[in-house]
Amino acid sequence: MRAAVLTALETVELQERPEPTARPGWVVLTVEAASLCGTDVHQYDGRIDTPFPRVPGHDFSGRVESVGEGVDESWIGKPVAVKPSLPCGDCPECHTDKPFDCKRKKLIGLWSDGCLTEKIAVPVVNLIPRPDGVEPWQASLLEPLAVGLNTVDRLRIILGESVVVLGQGPIGLALTRLCSLSGAGRLIVTDAREAPFAVSRAYGASDCINVLETDATQAVLDLTDGIGADIVIETSGFPASSAMVLDAVRKEGKVAHIGWANDLPPLPVIPIMAKTLTVFGVGGNGGRGQYERALELVRSGRIDLDPMVTHRFSLDDVEEAFATAASKTDGSIKVVVNP
């Protein structure tokens, strides 16, 4: 079968690989759709260290082709989405049948070969049935929604609270929509590109601030009668964005940090105390429940993923897919690859 393989920095090529087989407790899936996320791009551009060669990709959907020993045969033929982190299989939690509590989960496509291929084997516990009415490409875009649900579940937005979402990449856009659905009042978003703002507005943003043109902190204060926003969510991973969080939030407000980068400036402690803030660190895509809820939000039409997908490629064009996602040319937001 064909597989996209990262062989060196900024080098991805199609190779022939043997088809996988299903170990006990695992299944083999036919990949129906995959989407590229920042992690894939950073494996490609070198900001994330990856052992080459490696088949990248972890956010995908497919159909069960065969099952290993101990797996119910009724899975065969079922359409599924896939939780992208594998339990390590080797810790106390894994040994006591609690794989979802595994503290050392390994991301598919980084620690093992991933989904940018025709077929892949995964543990049955990672499958989430894909309901009627959800397309394969939609089910390949769940991770930003799962991360976003983890965030809004902890923020517990009170109806009418003002929210700022810093950064309008896929996770920022997902949070824009999720905060809008969860009762945000004024909903201010920022980005360094104009491209995503049309999506932001469709997702419920009331105010879009281009940080290259406007002092974003001052703009937030102006839009909130000078007191700051009730909630500030940093998704961009840019140092300048992270640095403004504590200034843009009001006294007794809430802050969430999701955007991940090695060069983020640390948070000064005094303003966290002086403003009586609560700071939430959000580090992952949560459990199975978040994926099931994300699927239902898509199925019921509460979240329309279509505006987020700016580019679609076949597996044969995977080089162009990576180049597009990495360069962010053409206002790309999400790139979907169909094997």
Next chain:
Amino acid sequence: MRAAVLTALETVELQERPEPTARPGWVVLTVEAASLCGTDVHQYDGRIDTPFPRVPGHDFSGRVESVGEGVDESWIGKPVAVKPSLPCGDCPECHTDKPFDCKRKKLIGLWSDGCLTEKIAVPVVNLIPRPDGVEPWQASLLEPLAVGLNTVDRLRIILGESVVVLGQGPIGLALTRLCSLSGAGRLIVTDAREAPFAVSRAYGASDCINVLETDATQAVLDLTDGIGADIVIETSGFPASSAMVLDAVRKEGKVAHIGWANDLPPLPVIPIMAKTLTVFGVGGNGGRGQYERALELVRSGRIDLDPMVTHRFSLDDVEEAFATAASKTDGSIKVVVNP
């Protein structure tokens, strides 16, 4: 000045009354708009005992005409909404400058003459400034929203939870809209009339059940894969509706009771325990904060009150206003009176 006066059961008439004056700490308002609520109607039809003669009405907006001693003169001319319960002035809380904590608040229009008149005096602490962009008639419709905010604040809806709102009178409709804004997933509503369902749908209801035609409990179970809704909110005050609450909610679900009537059936304790339920009693319109937030929801367009107002009358036609509200003819939902 003219005032509507309840003089006997089902009898309301216009009378001349002397204009009020402002005591220390009070203001005199010109009434700009008033709306009739269930309490007014039940004072009129006798289900709520009222000392006659009485000027009814408590949900209104106006403009400050004059101020009493100790009130800042900058209030004069300002447009306001009004919290409708007066502190008793005689309890420990009132004596220690905490009038909003008064445990014996008295509703305007029931315990003292109300707002269906040209001018009325109220304490300055009851005023909430009406912002630009909110019309007087809108500001006379805040009470159902304030009650609804009290409810959703306590329910803390998690994004995607299924919600049932029993009864689609003004409070039920307000809750339909507020739950939709707060992240409800499937949002099922019931009523014994078809009339309000067009508003329900505009407010976000996914399923409207006419209880005269359909077994509502069974319908809720059918719409929730047989497990019941995450949240059930009873606003109708009808015994049959109250009786179905515990059957329609899922295990570990949440229930809110708001609909008030003397003949409500009591709640059996065993299902509350067996299903590990949480039951919230909601008894009032909350504090100043709820009114300010309701105004902002209206101002920002998140809640469009227009569909709720089915009839408008001048003060001269107050008899017809009460007859309309009491008979619920013509599919009346909210009746607004402009002095």
Next chain:
Amino acid sequence: MRAAVLTALETVELQERPEPTARPGWVVLTVEAASLCGTDVHQYDGRIDTPFPRVPGHDFSGRVESVGEGVDESWIGKPVAVKPSLPCGDCPECHTDKPFDCKRKKLIGLWSDGCLTEKIAVPVVNLIPRPDGVEPWQASLLEPLAVGLNTVDRLRIILGESVVVLGQGPIGLALTRLCSLSGAGRLIVTDAREAPFAVSRAYGASDCINVLETDATQAVLDLTDGIGADIVIETSGFPASSAMVLDAVRKEGKVAHIGWANDLPPLPVIPIMAKTLTVFGVGGNGGRGQYERALELVRSGRIDLDPMVTHRFSLDDVEEAFATAASKTDGSIKVVVNP
């Protein structure tokens, strides 16, 4: 091996039974200690229907003797406590490896033969390792603590809140101790017997009210400046106790119902709304976590179970054990049976 068997109402006798064997996923335990709870007693006195003959008992500890197929052999010889409800094995949750979410759990000793015997087979997922420093008899008394933890986890006591615990049987006593540990301020308890009050006081109760001598509602009001308690927890299952809950709690207070009986009076809805109450129904002993935390509270000495155990019998004296527990003679609280 010997087993206590309920053969008819108020009739329990020792019989010889074959030793159990371990199915796949199950283990065989040597029973080290068991305690009698209200369910056992009501199976004996007929208030709970039981198919006779039946080996009763579900609250116990033991040591793993042998393991079935698929169970790690390192369990053999380990001391354990046991979660007393068995997954049905036949519902969607059980079929998808989520036995703890099974909605139709079956209590050991009621739906299948129980622990008042020398050996018993249970699924490995029901085992909780018993740590050093916890005696077998202590580990046979975890259920009231697990039920109590479920309750205080949901009540979220704020430091200093006044709490009333109605009934001082084992669950009431457990709640007295758990509320004391969780920050209760004034901690008022009631019972119809004087016997448990010495334990109540040792567990942190500030005021003990004998309901046969004192008007308990009035006493609670007197002890709370006339405003009622912040929290009222009903554990007795007595109609008169259940009926006082809404009168003893303050406005905006919290209520928990745990005491289970078929003749409990239903709750009127109006006071729940008028007082803006939150009512929590508590119906079970929760998940594995509650048992682990209960063990740690015992191990660390935060809960001293010794005062609760008023009687100890050997399995040979099981008739006397049941007679004692059922008659509540001699001020019995908890009866422990050692095989």
Next chain:
Amino acid sequence: MRAAVLTALETVELQERPEPTARPGWVVLTVEAASLCGTDVHQYDGRIDTPFPRVPGHDFSGRVESVGEGVDESWIGKPVAVKPSLPCGDCPECHTDKPFDCKRKKLIGLWSDGCLTEKIAVPVVNLIPRPDGVEPWQASLLEPLAVGLNTVDRLRIILGESVVVLGQGPIGLALTRLCSLSGAGRLIVTDAREAPFAVSRAYGASDCINVLETDATQAVLDLTDGIGADIVIETSGFPASSAMVLDAVRKEGKVAHIGWANDLPPLPVIPIMAKTLTVFGVGGNGGRGQYERALELVRSGRIDLDPMVTHRFSLDDVEEAFATAASKTDGSIKVVVNP
């Protein structure tokens, strides 16, 4: 009357001052007891800038001697504790009768002359009645308890959670006691002195770590099976202590920052995300409610303040009082001054 006056760095002297009079809305108090806190000491040693000359002190109790216009005369003669921050009197909140929401409160003894004198004038809204059974010296020690209550109210300790309190000065000791009362399981405390540990243990600490002798982070990990504590509270204001917070807390744990110093190291963002932490900044002593609850905890004996008071002086010996508090000789924790 006599007053202690800071006239220069490390210089405090007794001076004669005119007696205060009560403005409208204010009262004059006879000071009965005052305690020195870190702020007083830092005004004395220069770490906090103070305009000299200044009468220091803000944590005190007294008795109402006279009242200004508009204040109920029944206050005269009443024993009181005092909230130590004065509303500015000049902001929107102060102008609309919400002085407790004032965003620019000014600490007595820093921004205006304080309580280390015989008489002082304060606004009546700052008074909290001192109940029978609470001594004046106890009521002069409420601020650390109020700060601590603010903290535990936000942390919402779940019964049995492990807690680390870094620093055992007065606020750290207050938190040790409050966490113990609120359900902490293992309760680990640290300090650079041995002196406070006897109090820590009396207050419920299970493990006391001297940071000069032991690697505190490693010790916390050792005491929590290598996973870190559920909750870490930093009260010391020492850089090294602040720096260990994120290492000592477990994944998905909670952190509170209270210790205030200009040289605290900032918090790196990555571990906050990677460990899915929640960080609470605590910046003040809260509202009237915290003082009332602190008084009740003292009155009921749940908190015994006696072990915290290591030194007592008369106002005549105020120099020695400051020298003792500043040098931390003799294991001083709290120094009380009686005028």
